[in-house]
Amino acid sequence: MKNVNKITGAEAILLSLMKEDIDTIFGYPGGAMMPIYDKIYSKGRSIKHILVRHEQGAAHAAQAYAQVSGKPGVCFATSGPGATNLITGIANAHLDSIPVIFITAQVPSMLLGTDAFQETDMISLSMPVTKWNYQVTSAEEIPDVIAKAFFFATTGRPGPVLIDVTKDAQLGTLDFNYKSIKSIRSYNPSPAIQDEDINQAISLIASSERPLLLAGHGILLAGATSQLKTFTDKTKIPCAVTLMGKSAISEDHPYYVGMLGMHGNYAPNILTNKADLIIAAGMRFDDRVTGDLKRYATDAKIIHVDIDKAELNKNVRSHLAIHANIKDFFDRIIPRITYQTPENWIEQFRQLNAIEEEKVVRKDCFPGNGKIHAGEVIYLLSRKTNGEAVVVTDVGQNQMLAARYYQYKNPNTLITSGGLGTMGFGLPAAMGAQVGRPDNTVILFTGDGGFQMTVQELGTVFQYNLPVKIVIFNNNFLGMVRQWQQLFNEKRYAETNMPTPDFPLLAKAFGIEGELVKDRTEIPGALDRMLEHSGPYLLEIKTEKEANVFPMIYPGKAVDEIVLEP
Amino acid sequence: MKNTYTITAFSENHIGLLNRITIVFTRRHINIESLTVSSTEVKGIHRFTIVVEDTEEQVVKVVNQVEKLPEVLRAEWYLNDEIIYREIALYKIPIDVAIDKNIEQIMREFNAHMVDIQDGFVIIENTGHVEDTEKLYEVLKPYGILQFVRSGRISISKQKKELSTYLNELPVNEYVKE
Structure with a gap:
C-alpha cells in the first residue's frame, strides 16, 4: 500500500525538470543513462528531447537555448565519454555565465572509484568549470538536488551546474515531493544596494565632464536593457558595449558608441583613455577589453557595478565598487539623476567614428571590386x-x-x-x-x-x-x-x-x-x-583569403593605441 | 609585498568542498603553506584554515573567489598579529634518551609534555608557533628523534564576534512547497 505513490529516480528527474517549467532537453543517450531515457520515451508529449550528434553539441545548444529563451538550458549525457564530451560546452557556459543544468549519468554507486566501464570522475572533472555540482547516489536526494541546481544556476551571477546521477539512484524509488528553493544560507544572490553607493555614484557622475558607460553581458543577464536605455536617454552618457554586451542597447540608439576591445570600434577604445569617469555596468574588464592594464582608463575614475563581488577590483581598481544587481542599480539611480553629458564630449565619438567609417567600414562593407x-x-x-x-x-x-x-x-x-x-x-x-x-x-x-x-x-x-x-x-x-x-x-x-x-x-x-x-x-x-x-x-x-579584421589593439598595447590598418 | 596571511573559510560540510576551495589557490599558482579542516561548534559547518605567503592584493582576490563558492558561508583573511594561532607537534624519541635528565629540563623550558610511553620510545607533545616547535626539534635532534610530525595552523581571530552569533543571523534554507 505504501509503495503505491513511489516513482523511480529517473522519473523524478523528469518530473522535477517539469516542475521548473522545462520542456526542452538537449542530449545523447548511453548505457548508464538508460533508465532516464526510458522515462523520456513515455514523457515524450510534455518534454521535447533534441538528439544531437555529439555531446559537445548538446552543451552548446542548451546554452544558446538558454540565452534566447530566458529559461535555463538542460543537457543530458551518459557517463564516461558522454560526460567528458560535455566539458568544452560546460566551460563555455561557465565563462559566459549562462544557466545550464547538466545532468550526467554515472556508474552504480557500488562501483564508484573502481575504474568501472564508462566511469569518469565527473565531479572532479567539472569542478573548475561549474558554479556548483553534486553527485546523487540515492533516489531520495533527487528533488532537492535539482531544486538547488536550478536555484544556483539561475540566480546571482548565473552559470552552469552539473548533477551526476548514479545508475542505482536512477533505478531506486522515492516518494516524490518537489519543493523549489527560495534561499540558501551560504549564498546571497541578491546583495542589497546601499543608499550611500547611489549617493556617491551620483556625485561622481555630477563632477564628470567626460563620462563613458560600459555595458556588459550583465545587462542582458539581469534583464536590464530597458533600464540601460532609460539611463542613457536621460543622461546622454555615451554607451559602449563589450562583445557579450552586444544587443543590450540598440545600435541605432543616438548615444550608442560602439564595441570595446581588441576588434571593437575606434572611438570607444581611444576615448576610454580620455574619459574622466567610467561606469562599468555588468562587465568584468576582460583582457580582450582592457589591453595593457597599466595604461587602461588612465584619466578616469571608475564606478564598477557587478553582481559578482569577486569581479570587483579583480582586474581594474575602481573608485566606487558596488556589489549589486545592475537592474537594481539603474532602478535606484534613474529617478534621482539629472546629469546631462556635455555635447562636445559626445561629438568626439562622432568624429572618431567618422574616421573608422572612412578608413575601415567602407572598405569592409562596400568594397566594390576584388574578392x-x-x-x-x-x-x-x-x-x-x-x-x-x-x-x-x-x-x-x-x-x-x-x-x-x-x-x-x-x-x-x-x-x-x-x-x-x-x-x-x-x-x-x-x-x-x-x-x-x-x-x-x-x-x-x-x-x-x-x-x-x-x-x-x-x-x-x-x-x-x-x-x-x-x-x-x-x-x-x-x-x-x-x-x-x-x-x-x-x-x-x-x-x-x-x-x-x-x-x-x-x-x-x-x-x-x-x-x-x-x-x-x-x-x-x-x-x-x-x-x-x-x-x-x-x-x-x-571570400578574400588574406583579409584582416581591423581596427585592432595589438597584444600588449593600450586601448588608445588601437590601429585602423596594419 | 609578500606576507604571511591566514585565511579562514566556513562552509557547509559537503563532499568536494576542499577540492573546490583549493582549486581557487592552484589556479593562481599560490602554494598553500598549511591547511586545516575541522568541524565547528555549529553542526554541519566546517572551518578551513589556510596559510599562504603572498601579497595582500592576491589574498583579497582569492578570499573573494572562495567566498563566491555557493556553499561557502564566509571567508576572511588575517595578518599574524590579528589572530592567535598555534600548531601542534609530536616528537617520538627513544626511551633511553627520555630518562636523561636534560630532557626533563628541555620539556620544562618549552612547556612540552609527554603524552605516551611505549616499549622503546616516548611521545612528546608541544604546541606553539612553527618557530617554537622547530626550535624544540633542533634541541631534541642531538638525542635522536625517531619521528616528528607537525599539524597545520589553527587560529582564532582577536575580534569579539563569535562564529555562532554570525551563523545564527543567517537565514535558514527556505523551500517553497508547490
Missing part, C-alpha cells in the same frame, strides 16, 4: 533582416565581423562564445537558438575551420528541420590565426591553410539545401533565396 569580403555579406544581411534576426557566430574573424557589422536591435540577438572562444560553437549554438526561438530567423556566421569542428550537427539540423541559415565564409584559412601570423610571424602560415570539402554538397548529403557563392554579383540573390527558404539553408561564400 568578396565577409563584412559586406554581414552588412547586407543586417539590412535585409532589419537587424532583427538572431545572429549566432563561430569564433575568429567571422565572429568579430558579425559583431561589428550586424546592426543589433533587440536584446539577446547575438549568441557568441565570448570568454572561452570555442571554435565549433557556432552550428550547435545556432540549433539551440532556433529551438528556443522557433519563429525567429536564426543566422549562423561561421568559418570553414570552426564549421568543420562540429559539422556532424548538420544531422540534427536535418532531423528536426531547424531552419537555421548557415553562412560559411570560406577563405581556406584559419583566418584569425593567419592574421596574427601575418602581423606578428612574418607571414609564416604554419598549419592555418586547409582545403575544404564542397560544403553545399555536404549539406545535400544531410538533406539540407545550399549553394556556393563565388562572385559579388551573386550575393543579393543568394541571400534572398536563403532567407525565403522555409527550411535550413547553407551558403558557402568564397
